[in-house]
Amino acid sequence: MKTQTTSNGTFSELDKLSMANITAKSSRLWGFFIACYWVSIVTFALLWRAYKHVSWLRAEALKSPDVKPEQFAIVVRDIPHVPQGQTRKEQVDSYFRDIYPETFYRSMIVTDNKVVNKIWESLEKYTKKLARAEAVYAGSKTTAKPEGTRPTNKTGFLGLVGKKVDTIEYCNEKINELEARLESEQKVTLREKQQDAAVVFFSSRVVAASASQSLHAQMVDTWSVFDAPEPNQLIWPNLKIKYFQRELRQYLVYFIVALTIFFYMIPITFISALTTLDNLVKYLPFIKPIVNIKALKTVLEAYLPQLALIIFLALLPKLLLFLSKFEGIPTESHAVRAASGKYFYFTVLNVFIGVTIGGTLFKAFKRIREHPTLDEISSLLAESLPGNATFFLTYVALKFFIGYGLELSRIVPLIIYHLKRKYLCKTEAELKEAWRPGDLGYGTRVPGDMLIVTIVFCYSVIAPVIIPFGALYFGLGWLVLRNQALKVYVPTFESYGRMWPHIHNRILASLILYQITMFGYFGTQKFYYTPLVLPLPILSLVFGFVCAKKFYPAFQHPALEVAANTLKEVPNMELIFGAYIPPSLRSEKIDGDRVEDALSQASRTTPV
Amino acid sequence: MKTQTTSNGTFSELDKLSMANITAKSSRLWGFFIACYWVSIVTFALLWRAYKHVSWLRAEALKSPDVKPEQFAIVVRDIPHVPQGQTRKEQVDSYFRDIYPETFYRSMIVTDNKVVNKIWESLEKYTKKLARAEAVYAGSKTTAKPEGTRPTNKTGFLGLVGKKVDTIEYCNEKINELEARLESEQKVTLREKQQDAAVVFFSSRVVAASASQSLHAQMVDTWSVFDAPEPNQLIWPNLKIKYFQRELRQYLVYFIVALTIFFYMIPITFISALTTLDNLVKYLPFIKPIVNIKALKTVLEAYLPQLALIIFLALLPKLLLFLSKFEGIPTESHAVRAASGKYFYFTVLNVFIGVTIGGTLFKAFKRIREHPTLDEISSLLAESLPGNATFFLTYVALKFFIGYGLELSRIVPLIIYHLKRKYLCKTEAELKEAWRPGDLGYGTRVPGDMLIVTIVFCYSVIAPVIIPFGALYFGLGWLVLRNQALKVYVPTFESYGRMWPHIHNRILASLILYQITMFGYFGTQKFYYTPLVLPLPILSLVFGFVCAKKFYPAFQHPALEVAANTLKEVPNMELIFGAYIPPSLRSEKIDGDRVEDALSQASRTTPV
Numbered sequence A, B: 001m002k003t004q005t006t007s008n009g010t011f012s013e014l015d016k017l018s019m020a021n022i023t024a025k026s027s028r029l030w031g032f033f034i035a036c037y038w039v040s041i042v043t044f045a046l047l048w049r050a051y052k053h054v055s056w057l058r059a060e061a062l063k064s065p066d067v068k069p070e071q072f073a074i075v076v077r078d079i080p081h082v083p084q085g086q087t088r089k090e091q092v093d094s095y096f097r098d099i100y101p102e103t104f105y106r107s108m109i110v111t112d113n114k115v116v117n118k119i120w121e122s123l124e125k126y127t128k129k130l131a132r133a134e135a136v137y138a139g140s141k142t143t144a145k146p147e148g149t150r151p152t153n154k155t156g157f158l159g160l161v162g163k164k165v166d167t168i169e170y171c172n173e174k175i176n177e178l179e180a181r182l183e184s185e186q187k188v189t190l191r192e193k194q195q196d197a198a199v200v201f202f203s204s205r206v207v208a209a210s211a212s213q214s215l216h217a218q219m220v221d222t223w224s225v226f227d228a229p230e231p232n233q234l235i236w237p238n239l240k241i242k243y244f245q246r247e248l249r250q251y252l253v254y255f256i257v258a259l260t261i262f263f264y265m266i267p268i269t270f271i272s273a274l275t276t277l278d279n280l281v282k283y284l285p286f287i288k289p290i291v292n293i294k295a296l297k298t299v300l301e302a303y304l305p306q307l308a309l310i311i312f313l314a315l316l317p318k319l320l321l322f323l324s325k326f327e328g329i330p331t332e333s334h335a336v337r338a339a340s341g342k343y344f345y346f347t348v349l350n351v352f353i354g355v356t357i358g359g360t361l362f363k364a365f366k367r368i369r370e371h372p373t374l375d376e377i378s379s380l381l382a383e384s385l386p387g388n389a390t391f392f393l394t395y396v397a398l399k400f401f402i403g404y405g406l407e408l409s410r411i412v413p414l415i416i417y418h419l420k421r422k423y424l425c426k427t428e429a430e431l432k433e434a435w436r437p438g439d440l441g442y443g444t445r446v447p448g449d450m451l452i453v454t455i456v457f458c459y460s461v462i463a464p465v466i467i468p469f470g471a472l473y474f475g476l477g478w479l480v481l482r483n484q485a486l487k488v489y490v491p492t493f494e495s496y497g498r499m500w501p502h503i504h505n506r507i508l509a510s511l512i513l514y515q516i517t518m519f520g521y522f523g524t525q526k527f528y529y530t531p532l533v534l535p536l537p538i539l540s541l542v543f544g545f546v547c548a549k550k551f552y553p554a555f556q557h558p559a560l561e562v563a564a565n566t567l568k569e570v571p572n573m574e575l576i577f578g579a580y581i582p583p584s585l586r587s588e589k590i591d592g593d594r595v596e597d598a599l600s601q602a603s604r605t606t607p608v
Helices: A013-019 A029-063 A088-099 A114-140 A167-192 A205-211 A243-263 A265-274 A277-283 A285-292 A294-326 A332-357 A361-370 A374-384 A386-409 A411-423 A428-435 A442-459 A466-488 A499-524 A535-550 A552-556 A573-579 B013-019 B029-063 B088-099 B114-140 B167-192 B205-212 B243-263 B265-274 B277-283 B285-291 B294-326 B332-357 B361-370 B374-384 B386-409 B411-423 B428-435 B442-459 B466-488 B499-524 B535-550 B552-556 B573-579
Strands: A073-077 A104-111 A152-154 A164-166 A194-202 A224-227 B073-077 B104-111 B152-154 B164-166 B194-202 B224-227
Touching: A029 A499, A029 A535, A029 A552, A073 A205, A088 A104, A088 A194, A104 A573, A114 A167, A114 A428, A152 A167, A164 A167, A167 A194, A194 A205, A194 A573, A205 A224, A205 B205, A243 A265, A243 A294, A243 A332, A243 B535, A265 A294, A277 A285, A277 A294, A285 A294, A294 A332, A294 A442, A332 A374, A332 A386, A332 A442, A332 A499, A374 A386, A374 A499, A386 A411, A386 A442, A386 A466, A411 A428, A442 A466, A442 A499, A499 A535, A499 A552, A535 A552, A535 B243, B029 B499, B029 B535, B029 B552, B073 B205, B088 B104, B088 B194, B104 B573, B114 B167, B114 B428, B152 B167, B164 B167, B167 B194, B194 B205, B194 B573, B205 B224, B243 B294, B243 B332, B265 B294, B277 B285, B277 B294, B285 B294, B294 B332, B294 B442, B332 B374, B332 B386, B332 B442, B332 B499, B374 B386, B374 B499, B386 B411, B386 B442, B386 B466, B411 B428, B442 B466, B442 B499, B499 B535, B499 B552, B535 B552
Parallel strands: none
Antiparallel strands: A073 A194, A073 A224, A104 A194, A152 A164, B073 B194, B073 B224, B104 B194, B152 B164
């Protein structure tokens, strides 16, 4: 093996500070070696405590004596064909009543809500528009013109073209029309667009918890169940996807994501090569006047080559979320977790390893293909690591000062809010909407923090000056984000700590990456006892395996001893059932003829 | 790659018959290629139908309206420490009553029965001995001596040394003594030797089925459950083994078995080298007179070198069963399945591949280590296969004629029975015992048949003359074993078809071995389209995966829709509970002070 070369030019001052005294075969490497074990063991201890704590938190949350609708329901998918002479509703009800004669309450058939949702959304839009127009009209009445000006708008594309109409009248008309359409569409949806999935309600928390983890049918690709999430978390269109199609989609998505992670630079390089300024002017001649401005031309020439990359990176989380939903994942929180996991691997592999090796993974592959040994792979990383210490130190510091500064001051949302208030918002509801802080954004925040974990791990022994920065980052992060989580952001869903096993595994993955890197580092330093590092990654895998065995199942399913806690009150099953009706299907009118539809209450027969 | 060489000398007539016309690059190889796909696809279709059928059989058996004790119980292991001021019994009862207030019946704490079993066994032994002595005494009374001779025996080792006593008196004495000891030991066992495992009974079949597959505790290594097997199947001493110890033991056993499979020849060669006739005479001089007999010497010289191997192979199934039980597997049927799986890999790897390559796997490893590619491995097999066609054909034919002949006539058990009847058995019970046919012996029978499956697969295209033999073997086997299973053997346990997924996977493994061999075969024949064979093993893996997803879970746990079938009668819970009391703990006397012991019925508190 070659001795350590500085692939990225000369070492900076900082690097010299931390590594100047270490030469190949130095006996001081024993210090590095012990530190390497120490970091791993401390990580294990802290991870173990954290997992235990989160598990306890989850148990406490699930034990809560408050009635939560999601604890009384399960979702069943892959319902087989309706037998002759039965409705879907009767089929589901009789199936579950046979198995749970005493605790089955009723079921709700999942329907295809595409059309009804669309109608409902435009109804909402016009209701808002009406409120806004009325506010504008009321505002215009005050001083000079006591009769005011009735607001008008054009009916065509984006309100730019078409006939000019009185907004208030137009909206009222539209609302009346849409209400009638909504009502008839609701009926059609509930009766004719039933899918082969259902939400099933039980009058007991323990039975629901037990049902959500039991095998119901002899053939596993029929009547498959999972525990219901909160009502607003259900991704209704995904519920109808069949068992093996879900599996197939999952592998397809994994394949696409793997391709994206490893080879994303190829299409981007290609697009960048095409979108030079000259090419753009050639194909889009109308931008010529803009390009001719000198200052703008300089900026464009600097950023245009990377434009495709910037757009790609900005859209990546959305793309990953889309892909995760495409997998057929039935709940929002799960989709966010899945997307966050994909983003983590992208960040670590491309940002961390990519920057370190000084190119994309594609290039690294080429080198590895020539000498395909574990040694080569890990020493490839280890050789390049020291050269990039300053870069990553700056990265952590920057994220720490600017990131948390922005986070705490919330200056960008504040500016946006004031701009909206000034120019856009006319009604109280609109102001409230503009003020809404949204949720914590796990999908991108967690992978970002995990990148810091990876960086701090990998430099913890080689350039320990990174540790205080890392400690500060997470220490301050705890204070800042705790405040933000408690007082600023509004969570859109509650998954009872299911994010933790996910984070735990990612931290372990970072730790293993660190251990392999250190193995390569000792190798390049010609440390005689390098093989003694090898037990560490094995230990990490065993640790991960033990944790997964001991803690994970309780995150997958609610444990029965937890669900068996007594409730504060007798659950109001009507309310629980009502919570799961999607807003577009809610109707105040009580219908006489709802016998056959997806929400009907079948007459309760006496249990056998 | 070399062209096909005949590693085992010249081809026999038969081989010439089947392969004479195929030369390298022959276009007739397309016929082989199509046959290769045809065999695979037919296998998939048949396996799918079989899995579906067995799944249906299992469902029907579990649906049965008869009350079966195992359908009303679950086994719980890894119970945490007893809290202060509670007995183990109260702990278990209150835990399950909280979760299942209406359907929990009662629990039975698992005890350490080692001592009590020993006493009970010697009690049984003396009871039998007494019956035998009385029969002998009665038999001796008849003609000349009307008063008869009272049988006597010696009390020492094997009845060879020690004081001579009257057997009937001696036995009566012993029985009285043991009965008293048994009673006091039963009390001690039930009160003081309680383990952290229990059998829990429910009054509903659905609840028991659901409970057996639900997560009970937040920490998964406490209160872990599985569905109870039949009472006589429970391996009591294994129930107390803790969660992570079980995992550890499992991996340890896998490791030992892998070592045994790959390197068993090393110790055996070593032992064989030591046990030459000369050596034996040297160390055991008293066998010299025997060795000097000429005929015997010839036989001994021929067989002694292989004696260690023969003994090893004869004991291997027992060793594997022991290892499987050592894993901590809690039921007999599961242990037999596990042992059978291990034996299968041993047979296929050593008998099939070993014979084919003409040595042990160890030798093959050497060659593979020199050229470690998939090509090399599969062509190693493919080159040697044709040379051994005759050997395996003879093997199948032999197993078919002699195996089924012996099976159907049961000549060996018949001889043994008559020998026993003549010289050993004196009482009715002993005669019955000698007549007992035992069970089907899955542990060795299934791997043996799987070896035939492997042989027929691997030669099906190269030497298709094996197919009629295979068809006859399994066709006749179906007739013979169906008869034997229905009318001869007495099953010792019923696992409701859980053996099938196991057999299914082994057949698939054989199929994949066949496909890889064919890949090597086409390679050695320089067939241009050889890579087109590669989709086959991938297809097999996907098929296995789909089957495992669709069918397997219903074999792991009882499906609820199956358990929900109505029963013929209201289950008698007293009887069900009683069935699980081990014979050594059964006692006719009703005790007043059984409040705190492992079997006591806790006073039923009203559910919360």
